[in-house]
Amino acid sequence: MSTNINAEEQPDLSALANLANQFFKALPGQQIKTDPVVGQAHEPVRQDALVESYEPWLYDQGLRNNSFDHSPPSASGVGVSPSAANQNNAVDLRNPQTSFADPNLAGPKPADSVQLPFQEDEPFETRLKEILNNVRVSSPAVRIPFDQDTDAPYYFLKNRNGVLNPKNIFDRDASRVGQPIAPPFDVNLVRNDFPILRERVNGRPLIWLDNAATTQKPQQVIDRISYFYQHENSNIHRAAHQLAARATDAYEGAREKVRAFINAASVNEIIFVRGATEAINLVAKSWSEQNLNAGDEIIVSHLEHHANIVPWQQLAAKKGLKIKVIPVDDDGQILLDEYAKLLGPKTKLVAFTQVSNALGTVTPASRITELAHQAGAKVLIDGAQSVSHMKVDVRALDADWFVFSGHKVFGPTGIGVVYGKEALLNETQPWQGGGNMISDVTFEYTQYHKAPSRFEAGTGNIADAVGLGAAIDYVSRIGIENISRYEHYLLIYATRLLKEVPGIRLIGTAPDKASVLSFVLAGYKTEEIGAALNKEGIAVRSGHHCAQPILRRFGVESTVRPSLAFYNTRAEIDTLVNILHRLKK
Incomplete structure (x- = not known):
């Protein structure tokens, strides 16, 4: 009725x-x-x-x-927050594998x-x-x-x-x-x-209730992907025919939607990849491998997803780097005082999550980034869990790189984004070679396009990039x-x-x-x-x-x-x- x-x-x-x-x-x-x-x-x-x-x-x-x-602020440096202590739910930092029962819940x-x-x-x-x-x-x-x-x-x-x-x-x-x-x-x-x-x-x-793993898709996104395959399907950038023009417009239109959504300065700062995991690996295997040397230090937080730990461990083992970890208190909050002690002249990169996928903690991203830059380090922020929950402004954050996955923000799987400052991207050599990322090739040398093309070798996930654009439209309308x-x-x-x-x-x-x-x-x-x-x-x-x-x-x-x-x-x-x-x- x-x-x-x-x-x-x-x-x-x-x-x-x-x-x-x-x-x-x-x-x-x-x-x-x-x-x-x-x-x-x-x-x-x-x-x-x-x-x-x-x-x-x-x-x-x-x-x-x-x-x-x-809740009162964390008691920085001791690892126990007042709220955790009041709940008798504190963890012994000398033996963090041991937890104490909460009698208030018994x-x-x-x-x-x-x-x-x-x-x-x-x-x-x-x-x-x-x-x-x-x-x-x-x-x-x-x-x-x-x-x-x-x-x-x-x-x-x-x-x-x-x-x-x-x-x-x-x-x-x-x-x-x-x-x-x-x-x-x-x-x-x-x-x-x-x-x-x-x-x-x-x-x-x-x-x-499994939205941190992946979000469901609105009909508008499903319809947009279907429409692409019915009316626009073509490879992009290279052909002069009508469908190539339609596909290219749709793909580059999605790039502009991402740029506006996270307030990047230029579409040249938006790179499409398979997801946040590939995005972090891109930074690890391009700029980081090209610029970090034995003895240099990378800082991550205790909150990180494996995707923001394993690539740095692989790089550290390969190049003799040292990884340091920002501790958290018993509520799961970053201990900024302890973080500041980790920074030094050997710190070259700080990589951390804006929102913890396991706890939901929102980190003080702007302050972490500011302190890292004061120490002369670059900053990568993992935004996989933040973009669907809060407004993200990469220029306000001042991150050097910001990454996220489309499927966490009501878009398709298999598509993600690397934001990087344009000058930094153009200084970085690409990590994959192939078609579309070159301006000229001979048997003696190759000249690469500027960003973002230099990081998008081969045929990308065109349809799902368009679907991500539709998801951003949907979220923006709400x-x-x-x-x-x-x-x-x-x-x-x-x-x-x-x-x-x-x-x-x-x-x-x-x-x-x-x-x-x-x-x-x-x-x-x-x-x-x-x-x-x-x-x-x-x-x-x-x-x-x-x-x-x-x-x-x-x-x-x-x-x-x-x-x-x-x-x-x-x-x-x-x-x-x-x-x-x-x-x-």
């Missing part, structure tokens, strides 16, 4: 929420609320959870002051107290929610900007005292008149763009800031619920995190938890996540890692947590 409402007849959202409240008040212990992110009626929740669910928004506005949201919770949203829906409740979810407004509903004299980001939400703010759109301050207002982020509309989310696994709706805000909201919500599971230990509790959660559960192997979740249609990653050093820093060999994207919902998180509670009964 679908109801269309003309723009002139748009409903009063506050009135709708109140009407739904009255209906659910008749149900024992149930009430419906308005979601602060999507601006629509949401699933019923416990009465005592009403105020809690709005706390992430108060967090964003600096209105809360608790240990999770405002002890079973009575089964009767475990009641999660969306658990006990009656048929008529489910039907009502289906009807409400199918109501569509013919033009976008308005979102009211945050008003500084209220405690809620939207006029129709309750403030932190649980009182409904009586102000409405017509009571806005006169200074706001004429300012643009944005439509709300509607997760249900977004989900409609991802056909795989309608898939069923083991008879259950798919819940995709707005990376909107995505970041919604995912942060989900992260806070999921973290709070996971902490209530008896016997759980969260690995990586930095205050500044992307939407990655890593945990172990007492009494279960991580693969057992992954298998149990899979039976319910939930996809998570269980294992070492190609980041063994950082997991061993916390005394574990593997974790369960749910990772969130902007198409995930609170109901999916509820299902995950409910299964974990069932396992612990």
Whole structure:
């Protein structure tokens, strides 16, 4: 059943929420609320959870002051953060393979107290929610900007005292008149763009919580790749016929989209490769091999993916280099004071991740880069886990190289990007030889093109580069800031619920995190938890996540890692947590 409402007849959202409240008040212990992110009626929740669910928004506005949201800074140099110490969850740095149990998480919770949203829906409740979810407004509903004299980001939400703010759109301050207002982020509309989310696994709706491994693809990306093969397929740059022109325009158009997305200065700074792994190897086997000598030092962080460790180890073994490691504290935060001590005249390269794939920690990338440049070193930033969660500006970061994979940002597999400063790229000899990267060849010598062509030997992954461009278009239309805000909201919500599971230990509790959660559960192997979740249609990653050093820093060999994207919902998180509670009964 679908109801269309003309723009002139748009409903009063506050009135709708109140009407739904009255209906659910008749149900024992149930009430419906308005979601602060999507601006629509949401699933019923416990009465005592009403105020809690709005706390992430108060967090964003600096209105809360608790240990999770405002953890004290790391005690640099000792490796133990105050928040970890307060949780009795510190790791002995003299024996980092040993971890201590968290007594605050011990002890079973009575089964009767475990009641999660969306658990006990009656048929008529489910039907009502289906009807409400199918109501569509013919033009976008308005979102009211945050008003500084209220405690809620939207006029129709309750403030932190649980009182409904009586102000409405017509009571806005006169200074706001004429300012643009944005439509709300509607997760249900977004989900409609991802056909795989309608898939069923083991008879259950798919819940995709393995986004740190790869993200799902919107129909717009799938259609764009199909269109390329139907109407544009050709090799690029070399032929004079129509299809070659179409393919070249599409390929180079994607390069421009990448340039704008990360704010590079020129399309000449954007190189297409297979992914972030190949991108790091390109830098290791070109500039690094050509410029580093025996005794030189490379610094990486303890958070790194194997792809940002192994190439440097191979180069170090070949050329007699030394690798140093930036330590982290017990929350998984970089210890900047310790990093500064590692820098010296022999430091030639600092390579680190902007977001940890295993813990979700967001590193202080700008500060790390600044200190490296002061020491005369070059900097490579691995952005594989950051580009889909936050705005990236390579000129603001001032990185010498920045790399990422297309499949982590809702694009195809087999395509990735190296950003490099143009002058630096043109000073670097290519690491592969072949067609398209040369301007002239004789049997005596070869003259190379300037960047980016000199690093794109042979026929590249043309169709998937075009698909990456479509993915960037999709993300840009939604707005990376909107995505970041919604995912942060989900992260806070999921973290709070996971902490209530008896016997759980969260690995990586930095205050500044992307939407990655890593945990172990007492009494279960991580693969057992992954298998149990899979039976319910939930996809998570269980294992070492190609980041063994950082997991061993916390005394574990593997974790369960749910990772969130902007198409995930609170109901999916509820299902995950409910299964974990069932396992612990």
